[in-house]
Amino acid sequence: MPLYTYRARVPETACETCRELIEVFQKFSEAPIAMCPQCGNPIVRIMHSTPTLRDSSNKTILSDDNLKKHGFKKLVNRGGGKFDEVV
Numbered sequence: 001m002p003l004y005t006y007r008a009r010v011p012e013t014a015c016e017t018c019r020e021l022i023e024v025f026q027k028f029s030e031a032p033i034a035m036c037p038q039c040g041n042p043i044v045r046i047m048h049s050t051p052t053l054r055d056s057s058n059k060t061i062l063s064d065d066n067l068k069k070h071g072f073k074k075l076v077n078r079g080g081g082k083f084d085e086v087v
């Protein structure tokens with residue numbers, strides 16, 4: 001069962017539970033939880049909450065291989081108005 005992360009939609013009115021992240025095990029078929037079980041404030045599901053995930057995906061998107069695959073060119077400034085095409 002996947003672990004979902006929730007966070008208060010409005011942190012100003014959130015209780016201690018939903019001001020921090022709430023982690024809930026749910027089936028794929030289960031509907032997302034709409035409110036905090038403690039205070040009833042609206043909460044939102046966060047898809048990718050961990051910084052490590054975000055970092056690695058950024059690296060993949062901007063990698064030379066990925067740029068090439070999507071038809072982008074990457075130029076590196078060599079100074080003096082010269083650019084080398086590296087991808």
Ligand SMILES: [Zn+2]
Pocket residue numbers: 014015016017018019036037038039040041
């Ligand atoms: Zn709450």
